[in-house]
Amino acid sequence: RENVYKLPQDFLWGGAVAAHQLEGGWREGNKGISVADVMTNGANGVERKITEGVVAGEYYPNHDAIDFYHQYKADIKLFTEMGFKCFRTSIAWTRIFPKGDEKEPNEEGLKFYDDLFDECLKYGIEPVITLSHFEMPYHLVTEYGGWRNRKLIDYFVNFATTVFERYKDKVKYWMTFNEINNQTDYKRGFSIFTNSGIIPKDGENVEETMFQAAHYEAIASALAVQIGHKINPEFKIGAMIAMVPLYPATSDPKDILKAQRAMQWRYWLGDLQVLGKYPEWLLRYQAEHHLEIDRTLEDLDVLQAGTVDYLGFSYYMSFTVSAHGAAETVFAYDEMEDLVRNEYLPASDWGWQIDPEGLRYAMNWMNDRYHIPQFIVENGLGAIDKVEEDGSIHDEYRIDYLKKHIEQMKLAVEKDGIELMGYTPWGCIDLVSAGSGQMDKRYGFIYVDKNDKAEGTLKRSRKDSFYWYKKVIESQGTQL
Ligand code: P53
Secondary structure, eight states, X not given: OTXXXXXXXXXXXXXXXXXXXXXXXXXXXXXXXXXXXXXXXXXXXXXXXXXXXXXXXXXOTTTXXXXXXXXXXXXXXXXXXXXXXXEEEEOOHHHHSSSSOOSSOOHHHHHHHHHHHHHHHHTTOEEEEEXXXXXXXXXXXXXXXXXXXXXXXXXXXXXXXXHHHHTTTTOOEEEEETTGGGGGSTTSHHHHHHHHOOOOOTTOOHHHHHHHHHHHHHHHHHHHHHHHHHHOTTOEEEEEEEOOOEEESSSOHHHHHHHHHHHHHHHHHHIIIIISSOOHHHHHHHHHTTOOOOOOHHHHHHHHHTOOSEEEEEOOOOEEEOTXXXXXXXXXXXXXXXXXXXXXXXXXXXXXXXXXXXXXXXXXXXXXXXXXXXXEEEOOOOBOOOOOTTSOOOOHHHHXXXXXXXXXXXXXXXXXXXXXXXXXXXXXXXXXXXXXXXXXXXXXXXXXXXXTTSOSOOOEEEOHHHHHHHHHHHTTTOOO
């Protein structure tokens, strides 16, 4: 490998978003209804509601979002001004297959992404594309029960094949499922719905359902990887994992073991996609708990044959676990019960513990385990921004957060020798929060004039971090 121990010349600096969080235009161009279209706004500490279809009188922030659907040209110009080398977004599945189970794609949706990618390429910006980012067709939920159903594999593969074929000369970097491992925290309705379109039924063993859904998704991902490589051998197709390292609360061996098992619990979907196989502990766990999973021998071959080219991941925070809480030290790890505060770390206003060194730790942990290139496809600080009288926005807290994380990212590359493809901070332009549905939880370098009550002109303006990030890219990360 050339350029080892420094950021490569072609390092992909950029920014990341997802279709449903910024496009709006929820009924335009024949778009169908997605799972994001039936989620209301929440607030800090208040979960979003998942309604039965779109209900009159409720507010659904993703419907209009920041109107990127109509304003993308001007927004991409702003990304260009910052010097972006890449732009990570997703293709809204419902623009291409409005219901999800059609045979033929919707041409208007395909055309929209042709234009969007052309606009990026015009400025030398590489599109980095997630296939499924919390926005699967809602019809697949109501008709098929979401990813409980093996049929979803075919529908996803049809979608993936369609867009691989269509954009094979425009897009080289792909990811299959966004934060596929969120659902290991299956007790949280949000995760299992946004990942897999699952609304638990009364009396359902949701843990079993989660294992089934995740299995089908891993198969769908592995098939997509194989098909993608046939369509264009140059494609780089990655997994996308929410990386939140879990630390032991103390040096008590019980805590150490708990933290180790918590890491295994949270990252086995990485094993499926990167190593192409189930870890032994998980097979044993499923057998012991009499979980019945539809998993054929052929499936296991597919997994093995469809391992990913790189590991994309998001990194925002770390967690700390204790074996001294409600649950005894067992194999299972329960995110609702086992987490404790880490007294060494500050937290954001939303309680996300800020831990730059955890990024370096996490990158090393993944490298030791997987030995494949990494791509930081999300990182950032959600915060309330204040617009001054003169229109300026002094977001030094955001600059401070990103600067410290980039420092650790560089150490992981320069001192630890990790191969890193790029860095795309989350929400490079303000958008709708996935977790809370808020606009006022902002991540952007670019401010968008719209608030939690849907008021505002949608006008875009540059925050202090905009000028700062431009300099970071220009100096290849040396001027922080
Ligand atoms: P929001 C939880 C934990 C870590 C990342 O999140 C998460 C979540 C889900 O809330 O999601 C990712 O908007 C996700 C993005 C999301 C971003 O992180 O809740 O891939 O869609 O917007 C930030 O502040």
